[in-house]
Amino acid sequence: MLHKDIILCPRCFTPHKKLPLAPKEEARCVRCQALLYRYRAGLEYLLLILSTLSLLCLLIANVSPLLRINFGELSAHALLLEAILSLFDKGFVFISFFSLLVLEVFPWLLMGTLSLFATLVLLQRGKIIAKGSLILIEIFRRWSMLDIFFIAILVAMVKVYQYAQIHFGMAFWALGGFVLLEIYVIKSIRIEELWELWERRYEMA
Ligand SMILES: [Zn+2]
Structure with a gap:
């Protein structure tokens, strides 16, 4: 055996x-x-839908304003990447680098690879690339900390709220949506299930 x-x-x-x-x-x-x-029947379809929705959330999170802050007469709004870059400008090099990884690099990589995997498995094409993307998914999953980070941002916002008026922009809700989708993908779909799906789909081909 x-x-x-x-x-x-x-x-x-x-x-x-x-x-x-x-x-x-x-x-x-x-x-x-x-x-x-x-x-789980239809797991490949579920994966494709969830990863596509997540990528859509990420896209919205990057092109629409994150938040607008009214501080007395002053008003400012920022895009996600601008916010990260402004941290860098203000000398918070480590925090801005960490934010870039957690808010941009790993979410894009994780959901991008996941949708590539789902597409290949659905088409029953590119067995080796699908296998490689599964190995990458295992690595990126460990780096997904956006949920914790999102809560940290919320806590920080509550503090700022005492001094300034904050209006959450579209990007903020899109990030929230991404966090929920990501938690669902990571907690409910085990990596072993993905390996079994891979074996099953290419055995059939
Ligand atoms: Zn037991």
């Missing part, structure tokens, strides 16, 4: 022999009933 045919229960570590499932079936631990793996 090959090593990859054995699966350990994530809760009680009982080993199980892996058997192929039919669509919508799931395998549970014989001892503690924990979910081992499942065959």
